[in-house]
Amino acid sequence: MNSNTDRWLLSSIAKHFSAIAQGNIEFLLEDEQRNTEGLNEWVELRVNGPEYKEFDKDCYMVSVEVDLLITVRMTKTNIYRIHELCGLFESTCDNIPIYKFGNGGSFVFCLPLDQNMVSNIRKLYYGKVEATQLQRASVSAFYETLTVL
DSSP states (O other): OOOTTTHHHHHHHHHHHHHTTTTTTTEETTOOOOTTTTTTTEEEEEEEEEEEEETTOOOOOEEEEEEEEEEEEEOOSOOOOHHHHHHHHHHEEEEEEEEEETOOHHHEEOOOTEEEEEEEOEEEEEOOOOTTSSSEEEEEEEEEEEOOO
């Protein structure tokens, strides 16, 4: 397996979801230095995994969990904004093309939603964060594919 595969997965997943956020909402990676003061809404990407299970020489089952934490400052103009953003990101939880970003950019494989799960996309609404005017929710998607690496 190529030692760059984890980086290719993370950068491809980040590119996929940041393209959706572009122009609509601030997009951040987990642990990225940030200043959210003054922002009304933002989404933070966290990727759990990937996990690999080798089935044959160079043939792996790749499993990844993608979590998008959505934060919205509450306003009287649109009380449903947190739900709109959850719906937007849920609708983009589809096949993610994985490219060799940083190594020429060529296509590696496609990462589809895990079809073995009863629910491969999960939304959770956490409500208002105590002592603030912020609401939080998350969209989690579970991906899995068998590929040659």
